Amino acid sequence: MDSKIAMDLTALTIDQIRDLLASRKATALELTEAHFARIEQKDKDVRAYLSLCSERAREQARNIDRKVAAGEPLGLLAGVPVAVKDVILARGTRATCASRILENYVAPYDATAVRRLEEAGAIILGKTNCDEFAMGSSTENSGFYPTHNPNDLTRVPGGSSGGSAAAVAANLAIVSLGSDTGGSIRQPAALCGIAGMMGTYGRVSRFGLVAFASSLDHIGPFGRSVRDVARVLQVIAGRDPKDSTSADIPVPDYVQALDAGAPGLKVGVPSEYFKGLNPETGDNIQKGIDLFGKLGCSVVPISLPHTDYAIACYYIICTAEASSNLARYDGVRYGFRSPEHDDLRDMYKKTRDRGFGPEVKRRIMLGTHVLSSGYYDAYYLKAQKVRTLITRDFLEAFDDVDVIVTPTSPLPAFKIGEKVDDPLQMYLADIYTVTASLAGIPGISVPCGRTKCEPHLPVGMQLLAKHFDEARLLQVAQAFEKAGGFEVA
């Protein structure tokens, strides 16, 4: 196979793959090999992947090809090469969570989302880099190496799902799974110039997602088109008896709803999300908003008054939960254990000191503090109250509007190393995304053109909808994409 064809096979949509397989113009194995070839060639620069599961991928590809040959019905994602963030488990493959503490940990079972992908015929190519335990906004907190933004290799891909975003942006996978706790899908999607979606909390099972902050964690898809994102969400969404917080609400046909356009819809623009915004980003978002007017939507200003408290509220809740969720990495049963230690306490201390990176330790300490006796009411309990107020802001807004439009990130991709020494600046990268996480509403980031100045970095626009209104969100995003929104200039 020559490299030109290999190139083509990595730049496809899910629908194109379905057609290629159906018309026998390509096999699933060829698609898989084309991706591995491109990974081999490109990933030494991008470093999106932490590990590849080539055997598992080829076996699945051969399964699909056998089904094609036998004329058996194919799953919704048959032959689609997928990358999976390393915090999501795939049986028999390493799940390091980009942490030294789990460097050699092999997952003994599949996450529900991974199982559903494979049952639908998807081919898992490998596990992608991220910030350690999904804590970060640049993928620089990986315990192994940073991932580079395919649009400019000197810049970060965003985070924490930077590997999954970069893989899709660099055609190292057709689609991918990420996890989003405070923006970890939407922000890297924006910085890499692709689409990334977080469904309603409870829409996609968290079973097999290594927990960072349980009440905020989501699994969601990245894709180069809204349609691809919709197709993946279709497969992974829905009630899972293994996750008590997964919603027992039917999953509508997202793809069928896609092409209804957006005329007559009401789009809300919250004034709070345009403060301190990078001017170039602001220009692009404004053009995106104008496009909604042309699509027949009415654009109205709205207010989400508690937005200012979101970052503080988010970092209290997520660190509190993280301090508890990460307690299990103690060197007793699995993962890294410090080889030298005096006694049990010393073993705990040295294991966790050496196993965790600085950002993880910072969050564990913050979280331990906000839950400790005497501080719980002032921090954790207060943050839960603020969370309720932020949710109420959204519910009230959605009484009036169908979707809310905001920038995804206050600024485009920054330079690798630029913010690593300033954690607070890094936390502020999540300023527009944490609110939806706290409220549990669905959000999608779609490309919204590129910055005017060199090196013309991608800008992302965030669309938000009310709980379980993913179909509406996708429909609006699709209308935006169709109208050229991804390339506004």
Added chain:
Amino acid sequence: MSVATEVRTKYEAVIGLEVHVQLLTQSKLFCSCSTRFGDPPNSNVCPVCLGLPGALPVLNRDAVTMAMKAAMALNCAINTRSRFARKNYFYPDLPKGYQISQYDEPLSQDGWIEIEANGARRRIGITRVHLEEDAGKSLHEGFPDSERKSYIDLNRSGVPLIEIVSEPDLRTSEESYDYLTRLKTLMLYLEVSNCNMEEGSLRCDANVSVRHAGASEFGTKTEVKNLNSFRFLQKALEYEIERQIEIVESGGTIEQETRLWDSREQRTYGMRSKEFAHDYRYFPEPDLLPLIITEDWKDEVRRSLPELPEARRQRFISEYALPEYDAAQLTASKILANYFEEVAKASGEPKLAANWVLSELLYLLKEANKEITDSPVSAASLAELLALLSKGTVSGKMAKEILAEMFRAGKRAAEVMSAQGLEQINDAEKIAAMVREIMAGNPKQVEQYRKGKTATLGWFVGQVMKATRGQANPQLVQDVLKRELG
């Protein structure tokens, strides 16, 4: 340690108990692993109860139902909405680094149980009954490398427990003993736990303080752990109460701390003082939804409650006319009460049944070191014997012998009797012949009787019984003797 009685009486102890009861569910609280005891270490485990990355808890409905039964039997109010919380601490046998328990929103609260203290009945408040998962077990002995290593068995990790917290209403070690006994009886009646202390399915911690008798303020309390038998509970409380009195008497202050009972040394010793007390950093468990108990569910559980010890005791008194004491004894165990009722119904002789179960059968069981469940004499079998006794077919003395043999050989009354020729002699002619024979052989005694020394009659009865190896109907023997001697 011992404190003089006159000193002791100046003080009053205040005791509250925290009792953990393991529920008899098939599977664990948050996964489908078996709860079976005694399986090879780490054989009943899965990603959830091993605390592996990415695993999530799913609540076992049966455990909730059992906990509700216990709470209702303890007269607690069931909360329509309760919530699980994480109790965070590091320990090698706690795989997640937190225990899923309940904290500020427990399953149930505000109940009571009646105990008996100095012959009077008294209500002890139940603060709350909540659900939680058990931790694993650290094994420090019995493995090849036990000198250098501790081993962890996680079979118990995630097994459902209820924690029953009492108000500080108990005043003596005896009351505490009675409280725990009644709690155990209740759980056994409800069939929600086997309450086996050796296997750890019933565990007890005590909060103890002392104060001057009549004072209304509480003293500083200590928490005493490791009370793994009823005897330890009583001894440890005695010890701890006296220890505290001695400190207060000598002008010292009690330190708030956790103390462990050492059964070998028969004393408690400090384990952790307040400064080193754990900060458990409780917060609501985000992996589980709030637990909502519908009215229907409550009703369903309430309807499924069996007759409880107190109700049964009262019914035994009214229905079977049993003395208070017998009724209390019989209802102290559900199995014993069931056994008794079966005997009573089958024999139609409830009073006789109560006597024979409480004295003869329990004696034989105790001698043989057996439980009522292993009794070689079934209730039906005992009822047959008692029916024979009440008809006069056998004498009381014979019945005892027959029962002993039934117990020994596992045979029914009729089998024992025919094997030993133990049937009672009720043939008046046969007895008269025997009487005449004895009279002929003992003219002196006959003369004494006829001169008015009627007490000699007893001697004659004895002779007849001896001659018949006790098989003669004693009443008939007396009648015949009086007639023949008269």
